[in-house]
Amino acid sequence: MISLPPPNQQTLARRAEIVAALSAIVPGDGVISDAVRLKPYETDGLAAYRQMPLAVVLPRTTEQVAAILRYCHQNAVRIVPRGAGTSLSGGALPMEDAVVIGLMRMNRILEIDLDDRLAVVEAGVTNIGITNAVAGDGFFYAPDPSSQLACMIGGNVMMNSGGAHCLKYGVTANNLLGLKFVTIEGEIVTIGGAHLDAAGYDWLGLITGSEGQLGLVTEVTVRILRGPEGARAMLAAFKGTEIAGAAVDAIIASGIIPVALEFMDKPCIHACEAFAHAGYPLDAEAMLIIEVEGSTAEQDDLLNRIKAICERFDPISLKVAESPEQSLAIWKGRKGAFGAVGRISPDYLCMDGTIPTSELPFVLKRIGEMSEQYRLGVANVFHAGDGNLHPLIMFDANDADSFRRAEAFGAEILTLCVEVGGCLTGEHGVGVEKRDLMTVQFTARELDQQRAIKSAFDPQWLLNPSKVFPLQAAAE
Amino acid sequence: MNDLLAPADEAALAAGIGAAHAGREPLAIEGRGTKRGLLRPVQAARTLSTRNLTGITLYRPSELVLSARAGTPVPEIEAALAEKGQHLIAEPPDTRGIFGAAEPATLGGIVAANLSGPRRISWGSMRDHLLGIRFVNGAGEVLRSGGRVLKNVTGLDLCKLLAGSYGTLGVMTEITLKVLPAPEATATLLVQVPDVAAGVRAVSAGLGSPFGVSGAAVLPGVPILAAMRLEDFAASVAYRSERLREALVAFGAVTLLEGEASRAFWREVRDAAPLAARAEEAVWRVSVRPSAGPAVARVAEALGGRALLDWGGGLVWVAAPATAAAHGALVAAAAPSGGTCTLFRAPEALRLSVEVLPPEPLPLAAIAQRVKAALDPAGILNPGRMRAGT
Ligand SMILES: Cc1cc2nc3c(=O)[nH]c(=O)nc-3n(C[C@H](O)[C@H](O)[C@H](O)COP(=O)(O)OP(=O)(O)OC[C@H]3O[C@@H](n4cnc5c(N)ncnc54)[C@H](O)[C@@H]3O)c2cc1C
16 A cells, blocks of 8 residues: 555645635636535546545636646645546545646637647547547547546646557657646746747656646647548457567568557456457457558558468467458457456556566566466556556455555566566556655666756645655655 | 867766766767757867767667667667668758768767657657667766656656757766668659748648658749658558649649659758758758748748748748848747747857747746756756856
């Protein structure tokens, strides 16, 4: 269990006064302070951790956000920014002595420019909302986290979220042009804009993925792309995880970069098949979903090349979608993988380490051994092209010991990821979940350097406290 | 010329910076100094160079990663990649022509300047493919950020902060990049357009097509040409050239460059060769909303200069008389669309008398000062390189 510091009693004692001040900034129904209506905010996608916030404020404008931050800064009140609250690392977990600033009411699309291929949207617009707004013209916003129906662009920016198609199109950081950013002092600044590679320090790059540690984002300018003529998926099943891993290597070595290259192991195949009836091969030890893009002839050409490569690895089955509907069926199981595991286990923890792809067979073998040692099931699904693993550790939250073992199991997997040359998190962020593991990946000096940069933005450490950085030094 | 420190390894480099930190002695930081003429000159008695930190330290083609020490010449990296049929995604410009340098740039210099070529419009910049760095901060501490895997969001992304910081925040000693397979084939469609604005509309149509255009430039001249590149497997390039031609004929007569002719064309665009900047002229890189590019080009012409538009019209290279008035006019031209103007090459007097980079809004300038102090407490790394007094 990750420890959370005791709340600041002075802040708790000032609660009524803080609520009144926030209500003056966001009048009407903009402030929530009663227990019943605060309840939905007590957790995020990492539901094992819960805390009731001091209050929730729901601004509608950047100016309101700035006024809230100015007030909090002047009065030393802590802040937890929140989008849709789908963070799987507890990034949006409230603190008892902190005000949650929810951006969900800032959900307007401000500008769409197809000629310059950009959209300007408020932070509370959902990820899918951007694509929906431009899909009629054949465009899309590329990063597509599985949570895209719910998660918001502000949260995506702060987590630098990825998706199944980032092997080709990149993650959030690679698809941004500009931000409207509010500093802890309540100053509104424009970073970047409608152009590429703004001169000077890359604030856009530093803020992206900073998990609410540096300031708030209220508007985002994203690049939108014209979609391909078409896309189609294929499914390749193999007798062993190592064999599937070798097939992935061979595909990439051939010069083909599929738009998506997803891997599932046997437990995951079974869970997804039971859920989605996608026709997944139940006798396979590992399965790949591979997607290519282009005209029908181009798709055929690429899929034939990939098929020929997979045939060298003694596949159990190779199934090429003959239509967009069959592609959707192949994807349906993968997109619902988390939900599918949720059906076979009362609870699960989703890990998110990244490894060099050559280490895959070894890491999967070790995860299998750990699964026995901790007496907990695990299903592996991941983005094979880029080595981003999502082991889903199954446990029962009503059984404290099972939860303890699940966390220890997860920590051991992530430590292994770092040991083989990878990292703790490929797309879900450090949040509260991996905070104490940061010392596995970084030296004390490296962490101090990051802390010093955090201090440059937020000298009093009011923004999203008790996350990202191990606790002990955070007070300095 | 000042004293040159060229440490043999990272430890020696760190010790050198540590000593300079202790003595509060400013250092000019460079790779091989090819871009010494870029931005502002540094006032420092000594120069610290990464030129002796060379060599590729890791290359895994099937994992799409390459690491090299910061002083490795870029052509050496390109050659190693080419041997395995891969390439640097952002195709950084070779600035030897513009700066009249004899040797090629180092990897560290290219990343520190975040210089990207034509492919940037569709495949991202140098910093987009920067997976990890080892660097020495201004206190002489050896630190890492990122790593060697393709996806990594662990902690603050100092890679992006250091890319484009021109050696003012830390000295990179080793750099890990994502690389990609080089395309099997390439072709370029050249459309003759009546004016630059029509050229930008043509490349905008190309970029808005489903055919994966990976280079989109407008070359003023006679005739004015809108150029679009395709890169993929041969069959795809053949098919897409035909479809793209159909989509572009409305803009003007279309001709096709294939294979080496296409490659040579984009090398020239990459290096801003068509700009034909004369020795006495200054060179700017203006980054704007693509549809605002033609207005910048008009200003360049009014100044008696020339423009070359890349990145769909959003990157305007300008060569014009090296005067403060010209600089002011180009800064003003970038402003309406919120763009930025960088004085890329100019005589020292001009670089010292104007703001070579646009000033930051005050709250950001205050943060920048604190970030600089966090990484370089004594202010010894490349003082004044980007802005006077910082
Ligand atoms: C079923 C499921 C599937 C998922 N799949 C993926 C996936 O495929 N890829 C992936 O990368 N992630 C995935 N996620 C994780 C999650 O959806 C992403 O991290 C997402 O970007 C979070 O967005 P959000 O709006 O929910 O942000 P929140 O969870 O509300 O917040 C995320 C973080 O950003 C901060 N924050 C939010 N908004 C702002 C703002 N405007 N200004 C400053 N700070 C802010 C918060 O404090 C918090 O630290 C998945 C989650 C679930 C539940």
